[in-house]
Amino acid sequence: MKRATMQLLGAVSTASVSFSVSAQVADADGHHRLWWVVKEAIQPVMEKYDVPGMAVAITVEGKRHFFNFGVASKESGQKTTENTLFEIGSISKTFTATLASYANVSGSLALADRATKYHPALAGSSFDQISLLDLGTYTAGGLPLQFPADVNNHDRMIAYYRGWRPKYTVGTQRVYSNPSIGLFGYLAAKSMGRSFDELMQGQLFPMLGLTHTYTAVPQDRMRDYAYGYSKDGKPIRVTPGVLDAEAYGVKSTAADMIRFIEANMGSGGRDNRLAQAITATRTGYYKVGDMTQGLGWEMYPYPISLDQLLAGNSEAMIFKANKIIKMEPPLPPRPEMLINKTGSTNGFGAYVAFVPAKQIGVVMLANKNYPVPARINAAHRILSALEGQSN
Template sequence: MKKLFTKRMWAFAAAALLCGTSAHAADRVGQAGLERAVNEAIRPLMKAHNVPGMAVAVTAGGKQYYFNYGVAAKEGGRKVDGDTLFEIGSVSKTFTATLAAYAQASGALSLTDNAARYLPQLAGSSLGKTSLLDLGTYAAGGLPLQFPDAVTDTDKMVDYFRNWHPRYAAGTHRQYSNPSIGLFGYLAARSMGQPFDALMEKTLFPALGLRSTYITVPKARMGDYAYGYAKDGKPVRVTPGVLDAEAYGVKTTSADMIRFVEANMNSAGLDARLQQAIAGTHTGYVKVDDMVQGLAWEMYAWPAKLDSVLAGSSPQVVLEANPVTRLEPPLSAPASMLVNKTGSTNGFGAYVVYVPAQRIGVVMLANRNFPVTERVKAAFRILAALEQAPGGGRAAASM
């Protein structure tokens, strides 16, 4: 395990950032240069991985730029545009984490509470003693990536959790898990006395100013809902499952996602509790090598090494249990961090990355699940251009 960053190291990173190319260097590259950089990152990727369509949004210095590629559905050739809705897979977890942090800011729960407090059926079980924080950081003791096939409804979910036995002591290992953060969101909603879907669509999304973000796409917007494409090339959309909304159920546009990114970089103007919640999701609780785990968000000291970010999204980190170093006290999110999250469903692939101190960010939404490594590499190419992106104007481009 690599050493934790000390306060001195964080200060050094921040100083290096402020002395480097930040917002004042933005004037060096025009919109055409940014467009060229995005095209050079995205077009070869789409060709190499047979991606039918992508929507890319970038932000630099508070200005947004949109780039749309290909088709939202092969049949009929409907082009990707600003209204196209994509499944974002596990990027949905960042919304789940925001809701849970909002519940804490509202006094409905504490992350130190155990699971049984909000789901009494778990009383006396191993998982019932587990804290909400350990659930939200995948450190409950080895919950698997997915539920077993036999878990098909809420009653069977409760039975599964009640009878589950950890492989590790809670808080000692990180094992990426849909059931873990799914239960985290489910319990957060119970603490607020409303269904999870309703809290997301009627409270959280509107509070964030997101007008095209859904758990269930309304009938009036189904025409904007892209089809994803599986490995065999057939059109697919996500199928319902237990805790699907909490773990991977959000559908949204690139414009709404870049707005969410900007709220995460600067929450001024939002409700005070929501500001507190957003900051809470950026708090670092455990560390696996160079990756700091917040609530859903995964973070790296900036300037970040591409190899470190690739390692943090590797099968060894995503599919296996990894021993963690607990951050005591938790690391209050310094601005000099790269913050990111990947997400996939059978037919879609998404990646979100941003650097608050630089005021730059990238959203990539695709209707094919292509390799995470290629998403990260493409985003890093765009980030390099965004460090010098223009500070004026709002652009959109379709290819």
């Protein structure tokens, strides 16, 4: 199907940049309406926070729309497209959760298993009493948001885990943590007998139909890899770190990410075990306020107010311990939920959200780490318009 393309000019900060839009649908009136909704939601954010470029993708009942703003590189002036590679930060965790869920469905692991079952080097540590599910849902007892700076290789990582002691009773507090879900992904890969990167690049991404998603960008795609920009406007890309791919290291495009969102809403034929695994990531294990924690995904009853969505994505949810209300038994996946995830690196900011019952979803990728509330506000506005276009 041919894509309709149009270009508009507008001001972002003091610079004049081009805005382009393309869609995989023939519904010109509906697409034109969405263009103005997206433009009015995104352009003020770019102006206020001096965001060089953004790629926005929308799906409505399987119809994809792409809206591209600004530049992937201020230095070269290269325009942003739906095929521009962005760092998606912690949205990477949803891929990690999918891989672990696939390992569970395939019988390589059980979420209730103790972490030490899959890595003998951890035996005799606190992880004798911590399950894979505890790691995957940030309830292992207070693993920190980041590794200490001196944990910069595999041996130091293992030594850190062996010496770490829980601050809270396991399974009682949510403490958002890269070392927690990073170890979850690392052990899931070990259960499958291959490295995490090999499983992602060689198995999971291809099974999902993602052709431009990477844990490490290959040399022949570097020209499509956007530069992120720091608070002082300098070009920056993510620095490799311990368990970075598992926690925050995936790079992807708006075109691939909207395909991933559609897979999570059940569209398209695929391996039955993968379909089961994808659905299982939306199992609810506990609640904090209005937010229900799945594997990687964070979920809310739909419809949801903007204030509720902002609270669930607040700094308190990221930086503080939050007492949980455990769901026993876990809540089965439900279509009447808004499922979302934020992601950030030093130079990039991303957000994805979708509602299976309405078959609507939005992907927002930017090459600057701008405030999360601004992302939520813009996405909520767009999703409200999308609901009006769905049946």
